[in-house]
Amino acid sequence: DAKTTQPNSMESNEEEPVHLPCNHSTISGTDYIHWYRQLPSQGPEYVIHGLTSNVNNRMASLAIAEDRKSSTLILHRATLRDAAVYYCIPDGGAQKLVFGQGTRLTINP
Amino acid sequence: DGGITQSPKYLFRKEGQNVTLSCEQNLNHDAMYWYRQDPGQGLRLIYYSQIVNDFQKGDIAEGYSVSREKKESFPLTVTSAQKNPTAFYLCASSMGAAFNEKLFFGSGTQLSVL
Secondary structure: OOOOEOOOEEEEEOOOOEEEEEEOOOOOOOOOEEEEEEOOOOOOEEEEEEOOOOEEOOOOEEEEOOOOOEEEEEEOOOOHHHOEEEEEEEOOOHHHOOOOOOEEEEEEO | OOOEEEEOOEEEEOOOOOEEEEEEEOOOOOEEEEEEEOOOOOEEEEEEEEEOOEEEEOOOOOOEEEOOOEOOEOOEEEOOOOOOOOEEEEEEEEOOOOOOOOOEEOOOEEEEEO
16 A cells, blocks of 8 residues: 655645645556545545546646655635635545545634 | 434443434435544544445444444444544445545544443
8 A cells, every 4th residue: 555644734824825735656546545634523524536637626626746746735715614624545446545644734714 | 414423423332332323315325334532532443334334444443343233324333342432423425435435524523431
């Protein structure tokens, strides 16, 4: 199973962009990268996923390195509601998604 | 609204007691999962089910049991054999259990020991 490395915590200001990094140097060539986030006292929610090229949706953008050993989740304009734990997860099958400790994002008003 | 409903939100267990956590989904998903989350930690998989009447152990199944008699329901029983049951329990579902599936989570049950 691919291992990931994320910073334990990050801090940003409201209305500024946030770049959340993830290292997944052992990922296999066919594994998608998934990002989920978990608000306090809630279950995780899906944010975005991608394989090779950059992806955008209404919540965020995902930039994947050309060698696929790392990716960055981009929140273009952070709000207080974006304060959460963000998980970067290589896709080894739905029953093998590993939710590690993730990155705790704090947004300052 | 389609989604996953977990109940109760808070549950207290006495010593030696079995308790059952409910998880219902109306998303018509085949696969369902139970996770345990301890404070400040990630999620650990307890059990998962890919189809009705079938389920598999996850990483920390000891002291827990499940059933999957209906597609929409996947209850988790925390037995008296689970010596440290205090945790946040999360139920999830996905359309299938293959690659590139999105997981949909309930809002969780906080279990505490009296």
